[in-house]
Amino acid sequence: MLAERTIIACIAPKKNRKSKLPYDWYLYKKWHLIENMFAKLKDWRRVAIRYDRCAHTFMPAIHIAASFIFYLKE
Incomplete structure (x- = not known):
């Protein structure tokens, strides 16, 4: 197909x-x-089990985790 x-x-x-x-x-x-990147984000407990139910509080948590992961990579 x-x-x-x-x-x-x-x-x-x-x-x-x-x-x-x-x-x-x-x-x-x-x-x-x-x-x-998704696998690394799931290592963050707050992101993995979605503590923040609202999108306006969940998205900043993803941004903080992603920027911290990027910072550790360097």
Whole structure:
């Protein structure tokens, strides 16, 4: 069904797969960075279990966590 729509997969196939499917390496790299960021955000308990129910208080918590993660990365 994806081939009919000319959609290329962005997740890399397993290394031991016999027939290698083509994928967009650059798009996979970007996807992987986003997935890793969500995984790091979930390490923050306040963000993971969503203490703040309102969007106007939850979003700043995500911003603080993301900026702290970025700061620790450097």
